[in-house]
Amino acid sequence: MDYQWYPGHMTKARRMMEDNIKLIDLIIEIIDARIPYSSRNPDIDTLAKNKSRIILLNKSDLADEACNQQWIDYYKNMGFYCLKINAKNGLGVKQVPQLINEACKDKIERNKAKGILNRPVRAMIVGIPNVGKSTFINAFAGKACTKTGNKPGVTKGKQWIHINKNLELLDTPGILWPKFDDKAVGLRLAMIGSMNDQILNLEDLAFEILKYIKDNYPGAIQMRYEIDENQEIIQIMDEIGAKRGCLKKNALIDYEKLSGIITDDFRSGRMGRITLEMP
Ligand code: G4P
Numbered sequence: 001m002d003y004q005w006y007p008g009h010m011t012k013a014r015r016m017m018e019d020n021i022k023l024i025d026l027i028i029e030i031i032d033a034r035i036p037y038s039s040r041n042p043d044i045d046t047l048a049k050n051k052s053r054i055i056l057l058n059k060s061d062l063a064d065e066a067c068n069q070q071w072i073d074y075y076k077n078m079g080f081y082c083l084k085i086n087a088k089n090g091l092g093v094k095q096v097p098q099l100i101n102e103a104c105k106d107k108i109e110r111n112k113a114k115g116i117l118n119r120p121v122r123a124m125i126v127g128i129p130n131v132g133k134s135t136f137i138n139a140f141a142g143k144a145c146t147k148t149g150n151k152p153g154v155t156k157g158k159q160w161i162h163i164n165k166n167l168e169l170l171d172t173p174g175i176l177w178p179k180f181d182d183k184a185v186g187l188r189l190a191m192i193g194s195m196n197d198q199i200l201n202l203e204d205l206a207f208e209i210l211k212y213i214k215d216n217y218p219g220a221i222q223m224r225y226e227i228d229e230n231q232e233i234i235q236i237m238d239e240i241g242a243k244r245g246c247l248k249k250n251a252l253i254d255y256e257k258l259s260g261i262i263t264d265d266f267r268s269g270r271m272g273r274i275t276l277e278m279p
Contacts, residue, residue, distance in 0.1 A: 033063035067275035
């Protein structure tokens with residue numbers, strides 16, 4: 001299966017980012033901890049040249065804890081400031097302001113030297129769809145923050161969220177679309193649900209999910225479905241289907257229904273904390 005998805009929003013989103021990048025000191029890039037490589041858009045490195053950079057490994061609750069640490073080390077080694085978070089329950093979000101200070105230390109020092117004292121850091125949140133940008137902004141900014149409205153010199157219509165005296169967020173999250181140079185990237189995006197399921201073959205997808213988990217997380221399938229996982233994937237699917245009552249009138253397996261269950265179990269973490277790629 002070749003997973004590709006090129007929605008027409010891409011050009012618009014890119015232009016929005018290009019238009020605003022000059023106003024920004026810091027780019028906070030949110031990625032999915034289950035696919036910290038495939039959930040990045042390589043264009044961001046070109047767009048964000050000379051800006052301070054933070055990578056937040058979101059949905060870290062769904063990813064393998066040991067892998068989270070390896071990815072954090074990997075991105076730190078590449079020169080990014082990096083932290084794992086769970087935007088849904090807020091874990092790690094409180095550490096973000098400190099990370100912002102570290103990432104923008106030089107900029108703040110330079111401003112001080114020039115006598116610019118009360119200039120807040122301006123940040124833009126970017127990420128591909130569904131990585132948790134809105135959830136993060138809600139957890140981070142909370143209800144207490146105020147929108148400061150249009151400012152002189154700022155592109156008309158753009159609003160800034162005043163987090164505190166030191167930080168403002170551009171309230172339009174930069175939505176980027178992943179590049180699919182590599183088929184495996186498309187497959188992993190489909191696995192975590194970052195692609196429109198309606199364009200996917202869910203039966204193939206469920207097959208690939210089970211295959212990856214069987215090869216990389218032995219015992220996880222057995223634990224979830226209480227079946228012997230030491231058999232071919234198609235037999236595993238049939239057993240799960242029978243156990244879960246995914247049967248058609250003629251007693252044949254209803255693969256469509258079954259695939260939905262498997263995909264959903266994986267995406268919501270019911271098969272355990274699973275990371276799909278390593279640095
Ligand atoms: P986006 O703006 O980047 O497109 O993503 P959004 O915040 O809409 O989040 C997409 C989905 O991911 C939401 O689930 C959200 O709850 C979930 N999510 C975000 N951060 C985390 C996290 O750290 N851990 C986990 N487990 N989930 C997270 P949804 O099913 O679309 O909505 P809801 O039913 O949760 O409200």
